Amino acid sequence: MTNEKTVQQFDISIVGGGMVGAAIAVALSQAGLQVALIEKQAPPEFEPDSAPDLRVSSINLASEAWLATLGAWPVLERMRLCPYQRLQAFEQPHSIVTFNAADIKRSHLGHIVENNLLQLALWQQFGANVRLFCPSSVTALEQTADSAIVTLDSGEQLSSKLVVAADGGNSQLRQLAGIGSNGWQYRQACLVALVNTPYPQQDVTWQQFTPSGPKAFLPLSGQQGSVVWYEEATKVKQLAALSPAQLTQQLLKAFPPQIGEVEVVASSWFPLARMDANRYYAGRVVLAGDAAHTINPLAGQGVNLGFADAKLLTELIIDARRHNNDIGSAQLLQSYQRKRKPANLLMMSAMDGFYQVFGNDIPPVRKLRQLVLSVAARSTMLKTLVARYAVGSE
Ligand SMILES: Cc1cc2nc3c(=O)[nH]c(=O)nc-3n(C[C@H](O)[C@H](O)[C@H](O)COP(=O)(O)OP(=O)(O)OC[C@H]3O[C@@H](n4cnc5c(N)ncnc54)[C@H](O)[C@@H]3O)c2cc1C
Structure with a gap:
């Protein structure tokens, strides 16, 4: 039973202050809603000389535009990020398909950002309408017809219209x-390494497709980059156990020449999983971002889908509030699910198709892959379409 005296009231409680939860908190609080944000661990403060976060994301133009309206993007720009103008895909280092920002009359295709800096830039936008509970986590959830109550590990209880x-x-x-x-868990896992490169800051992100899995380079600010190496999970774990010097040797052997004489600074590995929640809400609890779906990171779409969830959900909530409607109604949540679930599923399935076509060496599939890449290399229309898709427009 809930002790009424200790229950604190909010419009919305958000559990998880990562990139997606923090963006939702900012958007709703800026619209005047009272928000409780519960997060296990605060992002570290920014130090200009600190080593970049190993977890980096490619942020498309659609996400960038929304983050700019929230005020977080200019803050991130003053910290650290790296724009890229070109995106390259290839099997053989000498036959490269290049997608250019100029093809779609844009100054860039996206940015590579450090996850914890983007999270911090959003946290810096929290105003008086956000009450932060951190470090904190939830121990229980109780739902009634018109509210949802979460109990925190501190014993505090928070009641709101929507969690x-x-x-x-x-x-x-x-x-x-x-x-x-x-x-399911994919057969492959990926090793992520922060590297120093011999080149000045690069404007290109590339991905080489090999039968054992893709090998990718994402530029970071200055002479640094992030290398992503997809392989069988057992091999990835072996690579992750190597010292930076040993890993550098392995990387130089396995990666194409465009990587240059890189030097590994730090590395980590991630299992790869696909997860799709059966539904996006139950009662007055709604899912957003990775809590609703996790996707193969092959084409760097995960958090961009999460921001698309967050943008739509916050627009629906703000609109309901403006009309004095229930911000946690089944009708609102159904509308959110109806729009976001098919879009996320489509992207997940597209990534799986991609994973199948580009990640194996069965001869007919290899032929198909070569055909796709050679058609793409010659077709301006196809290149424009891919570039548009990469930036997050239709
Ligand atoms: C190797 C790799 C590369 C990727 N590259 C890209 C990319 O290039 N582009 C892209 O768009 N996406 C990429 N992704 C996906 C992207 O990282 C995720 O989609 C994104 O982090 C999801 O953000 P989120 O805020 O939904 O969840 P998370 O980042 O997982 O954040 C969840 C937050 O909730 C907190 N939390 C968890 N449990 C509790 C609890 N019980 N109580 C309180 N707080 C809690 C956590 O501390 C965390 O802060 C990549 C993923 C991987 C693994």
């Missing part, structure tokens, strides 16, 4: 709300 679960792929809130999910 947003933005607590990542292993969402505890999703489980507390009784929402099931389906998915």
